[in-house]
Amino acid sequence: MENLESLLETHHRDAFPAQKLKTRAEEFSRNGYLKFDIGELIPAQLFDQVIAESDQLLEEHSIRRDVKVASIGYSKRFMSNVTAQGIRDHGTIINALYKSPALRGLLGSIAGDELADCWEEEHFLINKLEREGDTHGWHWGDYPYTVIWILEAPAIEHGGILQCIPHTTWDKQNPQIDQYIVDNPIRSYYHVTGQAYFLKSDTTLHRVTPMKGEVTRIILNTCWASANDKREQVEHETMVAAFI
Ligand SMILES: O=C(O)CCC(=O)C(=O)O
Numbered sequence: 531m532e533n534l535e536s537l538l539e540t541h542h543r544d545a546f547p548a549q550k551l552k553t554r555a556e557e558f559s560r561n562g563y564l565k566f567d568i569g570e571l572i573p574a575q576l577f578d579q580v581i582a583e584s585d586q587l588l589e590e591h592s593i594r595r596d597v598k599v600a601s602i603g604y605s606k607r608f609m610s611n612v613t614a615q616g617i618r619d620h621g622t623i624i625n626a627l628y629k630s631p632a633l634r635g636l637l638g639s640i641a642g643d644e645l646a647d648c649w650e651e652e653h654f655l656i657n658k659l660e661r662e663g664d665t666h667g668w669h670w671g672d673y674p675y676t677v678i679w680i681l682e683a684p685a686i687e688h689g690g691i692l693q694c695i696p697h698t699t700w701d702k703q704n705p706q707i708d709q710y711i712v713d714n715p716i717r718s719y720y721h722v723t724g725q726a727y728f729l730k731s732d733t734t735l736h737r738v739t740p741m742k743g744e745v746t747r748i749i750l751n752t753c754w755a756s757a758n759d760k761r762e763q764v765e766h767e768t769m770v771a772a773f774i
């Protein structure tokens with residue numbers, strides 16, 4: 531997708547001048563979170579294509595989940611989703627964005643790191659919260675870099691709010707989530723359709739608050755490893771328990 535590359539390179543040059551990039555990098559490092567406004571991370575038209583592709587994938591390939599993940603304090607995963615395999619086999623634009631050197635380059639400048647492919651089952655995932663009480667409970671990611679693309683968001687009073695505790699670590703034998711919640715301030719972020727956010731997902735404890743009412747919230751999760759991660763093996767049991 532040569533077109534996509536030149537489109538994104540030009541877009542990023544205009545949308546992220548050097549001084550802004552520096553400020554945003556500091557913000558990301560401070561909060562473990564950075565919000566991109568509509569049309570900022572990628573052109574709005576391209577975002578619309580991601581929404582259209584995801585809607586189609588959800589219609590044809592989604593699976594309902596209602597699980598509690600024991601290894602992470604029985605944190606809930608109540609939602610429908612399309613797996614990485616489903617997206618890889620039946621999508622185009624999402625695959626191209628995931629692989630885009632321009633997008634990785636921009637995120638890398640914000641993170642002060644080099645982004646690389648993660649385990650293929652975690653490249654991307656579409657999640658749809660669609661029922662009263664649906665939620666993505668407290669967790670950390672297996673990998674450091676996640677972009678969440680907000681494909682459809684309900685009004686703020688319907689829940690689906692992101693909550694974060696940055697600069698925390700996931701001890702898989704003893705996650706102590708409630709202790710972290712009690713000991714730390716929790717930052718809450720609301721997003722509208724078309725926004726996206728960049729999360730330092732391995733060291734930011736986060737969740738999505740339960741949905742209130744019969745409303746829908748859809749996101750695309752794209753996830754990258756660090757090219758500087760020298761671990762030979764990364765454990766994926768939460769992902770496997772919830773989504774595969
Ligand atoms: O829906 C969100 O905003 C966050 C989703 C999330 O944490 C994840 O997919 O790992």
Ligand SMILES: [Fe+2]
Pocket residue numbers: 669670671731736
């Ligand atoms: Fe997450």
